[in-house]
Amino acid sequence: MQRFLVRRFFQGVIILIGLSMLMFTLLVFTPGDPVELIATSNPDVRPEDVALLRKYYGLDDPFHVRYVKWMRSVLKGDLGYSRTYGTPVAKIIVERLGNTMTLLATAVVLAFVVGATAGIYSALHQYSFADYAVTISAFAGHSVPVFWQGIVFILLFAVWKPWAVIPGMEWLQLPAGGMLTPGVAPGWPALWDRVTHMVLPVLVLATFNTAAWARYMRSSMLEVVRQDYVRTARAKGNSEKVVINRHALRNALIPIITLIALSVPTILNGSVLTETVFSWPGMGLLLFQAVLGHDYNVAMAVLLFLALMTVVFNLLADVAYAMVDPRIRYE
Amino acid sequence: MNHRVRVLAVAVVVLALGLSIPPALAQQSRDTVVMGMAQEPDCLIMSFCQMAAGAAVANNSVFSGMVDYNEKWQLFAHTVEKIPTLKDGDWQLLPGGKMKVTYKFRKDFTWHDGKPYTALDASWTHLMLRNPRTPTLSRTIIAKIDNMSVPNANDPYTLVVQWNERYPFANTGHIVYPRHVLERDYQRDPGTLKAHKQARFPVGNGPYKMVEWVAGSHITLEAYDKYPLGVAKIKKQVWRFILDSTVLQANVIANQVDATEINNFSIEQMIEIERRNPQQTAHYTPALIWEHIDINLDNEWLKDKRVRQALAHSINREELSQKLFYGKQPVAHTWLPERHEGFNANVRKYNFDPARARQLLTEAGFTAGPDGILRDSKGQRFELIVMTTAGNAVREQVQQIMKEQMRTVGIDLRIDNRPAGVLFGQTTRRRQFPHMVMYAWLMQPLTLPHAFWNADQIPTAQNNWEGSNYPGWRNAENDKLNNDILQEIDTAKRVTMLKRQQEIWAEELPAIPLYFRLSLTTSNKRLSNVKPAGLSGTYINWNSESWAWQQ
Numbered sequence: 001m002q003r004f005l006v007r008r009f010f011q012g013v014i015i016l017i018g019l020s021m022l023m024f025t026l027l028v029f030t031p032g033d034p035v036e037l038i039a040t041s042n043p044d045v046r047p048e049d050v051a052l053l054r055k056y057y058g059l060d061d062p063f064h065v066r067y068v069k070w071m072r073s074v075l076k077g078d079l080g081y082s083r084t085y086g087t088p089v090a091k092i093i094v095e096r097l098g099n100t101m102t103l104l105a106t107a108v109v110l111a112f113v114v115g116a117t118a119g120i121y122s123a124l125h126q127y128s129f130a131d132y133a134v135t136i137s138a139f140a141g142h143s144v145p146v147f148w149q150g151i152v153f154i155l156l157f158a159v160w161k162p163w164a165v166i167p168g169m170e171w172l173q174l175p176a177g178g179m180l181t182p183g184v185a186p187g188w189p190a191l192w193d194r195v196t197h198m199v200l201p202v203l204v205l206a207t208f209n210t211a212a213w214a215r216y217m218r219s220s221m222l223e224v225v226r227q228d229y230v231r232t233a234r235a236k237g238n239s240e241k242v243v244i245n246r247h248a249l250r251n252a253l254i255p256i257i258t259l260i261a262l263s264v265p266t267i268l269n270g271s272v273l274t275e276t277v278f279s280w281p282g283m284g285l286l287l288f289q290a291v292l293g294h295d296y297n298v299a300m301a302v303l304l305f306l307a308l309m310t311v312v313f314n315l316l317a318d319v320a321y322a323m324v325d326p327r328i329r330y331e
Numbered sequence: 332m333n334h335r336v337r338v339l340a341v342a343v344v345v346l347a348l349g350l351s352i353p354p355a356l357a358q359q360s361r362d363t364v365v366m367g368m369a370q371e372p373d374c375l376i377m378s379f380c381q382m383a384a385g386a387a388v389a390n391n392s393v394f395s396g397m398v399d400y401n402e403k404w405q406l407f408a409h410t411v412e413k414i415p416t417l418k419d420g421d422w423q424l425l426p427g428g429k430m431k432v433t434y435k436f437r438k439d440f441t442w443h444d445g446k447p448y449t450a451l452d453a454s455w456t457h458l459m460l461r462n463p464r465t466p467t468l469s470r471t472i473i474a475k476i477d478n479m480s481v482p483n484a485n486d487p488y489t490l491v492v493q494w495n496e497r498y499p500f501a502n503t504g505h506i507v508y509p510r511h512v513l514e515r516d517y518q519r520d521p522g523t524l525k526a527h528k529q530a531r532f533p534v535g536n537g538p539y540k541m542v543e544w545v546a547g548s549h550i551t552l553e554a555y556d557k558y559p560l561g562v563a564k565i566k567k568q569v570w571r572f573i574l575d576s577t578v579l580q581a582n583v584i585a586n587q588v589d590a591t592e593i594n595n596f597s598i599e600q601m602i603e604i605e606r607r608n609p610q611q612t613a614h615y616t617p618a619l620i621w622e623h624i625d626i627n628l629d630n631e632w633l634k635d636k637r638v639r640q641a642l643a644h645s646i647n648r649e650e651l652s653q654k655l656f657y658g659k660q661p662v663a664h665t666w667l668p669e670r671h672e673g674f675n676a677n678v679r680k681y682n683f684d685p686a687r688a689r690q691l692l693t694e695a696g697f698t699a700g701p702d703g704i705l706r707d708s709k710g711q712r713f714e715l716i717v718m719t720t721a722g723n724a725v726r727e728q729v730q731q732i733m734k735e736q737m738r739t740v741g742i743d744l745r746i747d748n749r750p751a752g753v754l755f756g757q758t759t760r761r762r763q764f765p766h767m768v769m770y771a772w773l774m775q776p777l778t779l780p781h782a783f784w785n786a787d788q789i790p791t792a793q794n795n796w797e798g799s800n801y802p803g804w805r806n807a808e809n810d811k812l813n814n815d816i817l818q819e820i821d822t823a824k825r826v827t828m829l830k831r832q833q834e835i836w837a838e839e840l841p842a843i844p845l846y847f848r849l850s851l852t853t854s855n856k857r858l859s860n861v862k863p864a865g866l867s868g869t870y871i872n873w874n875s876e877s878w879a880w881q882q
Contacts, residue, residue, distance in 0.1 A: 031753035036760055036796075038381045038468060045469045047795040056466045056522060084373040085546070086525040095546055151577055158585040159607070176582045179548050182569040183363060279573045281547020289371065289574070294752070 001322070008318070012311040019307045020300070024067050027296050034083065034294035035059060057083055070300065080297035084290070089301045092286065097305075099179060100271055100282030106198060107205035107267060112260060115210040119217025120252075124244070126222065134214055141211030146204060146270060150277035153200045174199055177279040201278040205270060209263050216259055220252040227251075254324050261317035265310035361880040362566040364858065366872065367579050367588035369595040371547065371572040374530035378506055379466050387592050387870040388570055392552055393535035395560075397434060397453070397504030400869045402862035404670060404776050406503060410440050410448065410536065415502045417820065422502055424820065429477070430494040432501050438488055439559035442509045443540040450490035454479045455510040465521040472498075479505070497818035499825055500777045509534050538563045538876035548572065554876075563876035576600065583853055584608045590854040590861065592871045597725055598656050601851050611853050615659050616865030618850035619668055619774040622660075624717065624767045624843040625759070628803045632707065632715075633766060637695040639840045642715075642767075643681035644688035645740040646733055652846055655728055663844035665833045666783070671776065672822065673829030678837035688740045697741070705741035714743045718758060719769040721748035726769055729845070759801050760790060768801070771848060773867045780832050781813040784841070804841035857881045 035053045054060045079089035122134040158176035163169045175197050184193045233247045271284035290298035372385030399409045412435040415421035421433040440448040457479040460467045478493040532541050539552035550570040554563035573579040576595040582588040584607045601613040648662045664680045697705040705713040719726040734744040786805040788798030812832045819825040850865035863871045
């Protein structure tokens with residue numbers, strides 16, 4: 001296992017270096033120079049000003065020199081300065097990371113709880129009405145575009161509020177985006193305010209994976225309950241609850257655990273759309289703004305972080321699989 | 332009732348109560364106005380930053396300028412006692428094309444930290460901005476100034492500005508930043524000023540001071556209690572960043588935002604807001620936003636004036652305005668809007684006239700082809716490419732309508748769009764559009780024709796792509812007029828020259844004027860004294876200290 005981990009570590013480093021080169025190239029050669037944009041939108045900006053700004057932002061070096069400078073400073077732990085915000089990139093990322101992780105963790109937990117529960121129930125009641133309902137819902141959840149779902153949720157819960165026709169129910173509504181209501185008192189009111197702001201983005205972020213995990217859980221459970229040891233457990237006189245919880249469920253969860261680890265980077269990448277729709281100030285929204293604004297340092301830092309998470313969670317998935325399934329061994 | 336059902340019932344009640352509290356809190360808090368924007372500022376020192384969102388917060392709420400515009404586009408003295416004029420002698424024309432302008436600062440303005448706001452701050456700011464190591468975006472005006480000083484050490488409220496050339500808008504004030512906040516870091520390294528705390532948490536002199544900036548979420552301002560022109564009636568101003576205009580629209584309809592600026596709304600969205608929420612007012616303010624199509628005059632077809640005029644005759648701009656903008660956006664016949672001082676209503680107009688268009692094209696040597704598309708004298712099909720910003724639904728609709736209209740005249744219009752970053756970063760700036768490019772100029776009351784229409788403003792590789800004359804128009808009389816206008820102090824003479832320039836422009840037609848866009852903003856009806864100006868730089872909150880919630 002140790003050799004496996006060391007080998008994967010070095011593979012990960014090579015992958016990250018390669019990805020950083022690719023991402024840097026794509027960003028730098030994206031049409032539209034940030035200083036030229038300033039000059040085009042403001043006829044008063046003279047060529048001398050443009051030259052000074054390019055020098056100030058380090059844009060007048062050749063591409064490979066810029067990459068080497070950037071890589072050197074990253075290896076020293078300096079992610080550079082945001083051209084847009086004028087603050088260290090590390091500071092911005094730290095500010096936003098917590099916001100994204102809050103959404104991510106909540107969405108993963110929700111998706112797992114709901115998806116696994118639905119999948120288990122569906123498997124144990126195969127071909128029932130509930131099974132079909134779960135299956136259809138899963139396909140729907142898998143197919144719905146995130147952006148559309150987010151906007152529909154906002155319209156439904158903040159604008160249309162169809163329950164408002166019921167007398168006395170007009171006050172029930174959710175915030176239409178943002179992370180908090182400015183001016184809310186600190187303590188419990190602020191915490192509750194944050195929770196209400198999280199409801200819609202978490203639902204959107206969790207939908208896709210809830211659907212996927214429900215289907216996977218169903219398949220896994222169906223496979224496990226047909227195994228001999230489960231039949232033996234029943235034959236020994238155990239209650240159905242014990243058979244399922246103690247014998248079937250653990251084994252059915254093995255592939256799901258690795259699936260969760262592999263899905264986390266996907267959810268993280270999906271947060272770009274969700275955070276943009278809900279104006280949730282996380283890493284996803286930061287990446288969107290940085291790419292649009294040609295803020296290379298911020299965009300590179302966020303992209304590198306996402307790549308790192310993908311590499312790390314892939315490794316975690318492999319390690320977790322080996323830990324829960326003694327049949328799996330790595331050399 | 333069993334245990335599980337009891338627990339579930341309590342949970343539902345608590346959830347329902349909780350869901351209602353935050354929105355209710357926001358709506359009941361009438362000491363706050365929530366502004367929605369579809370952008371987050373990059374910083375709040377506007378000399379270093381480019382985004383309009385920053386200007387909306389900084390220029391109008393956190394800072395008060397020396398001289399500002401009101402909703403009628405009239406200049407008014409804000410932090411100075413009066414606007415200098417030639418008549419009063421505080422604006423003097425000197426030999427050699429030089430000028431001297433003297434300002435008297437009001438004595439009752441202070442910075443938000445209590446320090447006095449004086450002419451010394453203004454003269455230091457000028458020195459700071461002109462330093463080549465400071466990341467100043469534009470030094471065009473700064474370069475026209477020899478010196479900005481406080482000549483009398485005992486009078487820190489008198490500022491004298493020495494200009495090295497004639498400039499007609501020399502009495503519109505200058506940017507002022509707090510010297511005591513920035514000087515130390517400026518002395519250490521001017522290059523770090525954009526990263527200074529002042530850029531994110533400025534000490535201003537306006538009616539509102541900074542409370543917090545939660546990155547990605549909002550900026551909170553609160554009323555400055557020592558504002559000399561009257562403490563703001565609404566205690567807090569919160570600027571929320573909601574990047575998607577559809578989501579921002581939903582927030583307006585849901586009354587979770589009280590007013591909007593820089594919202595990227597379309598007219599349809601504005602109409603929908605009014606329809607869905609009668610508590611909101613949609614403001615359609617005539618603005619200095621000129622939507623037009625630049626024509627590449629280097630193209631062998633388009634260098635012929637008759638062809639350009641034919642193109643103008645083949646677009647039904649009235650129909651465009653009615654179909655897409657419900658008639659709210661007036662058709663443009665020149666490049667200046669009606670509210671501009673130099674507007675000329677009597678220029679040559681190009682009404683929709685396909686017959687006249689065909690006649691002009693025939694005169695220019697085009698003949699009808701077998702497929703209904705014209706051929707030039709060499710037999711080449713008359714195909715034109717029009718470019719604009721990809722993803723801009725309104726412009727793409729305009730292109731489709733134009734395509735149909737031009738086809739009836741015998742022009743095959745092809746559409747080739749680019750993302751905004753590409754279109755403005757390269758395509759227009761380096762004149763890489765083969766035939767036509769559609770976009771808008773955001774102008775000011777100070778806008779003069781030189782930068783847009785002078786031959787020396789045609790961007791070329793030789794001049795390092797300086798200038799905004801993207802069509803590449805060359806006209807000797809136009810150039811002379813533009814140079815004279817640039818230096819003409821007398822308003823009446825300048826206006827006469829501007830009108831003549833527009834006559835020449837309309838005859839030669841280096842660009843096809845489409846319409847003047849409106850500035851679209853919204854505000855809650857219960858918010859009194861909201862007077863949108865429709866000017867870039869003077870946003871809806873220009874007088875927000877006088878807003879109040881009505882009962």
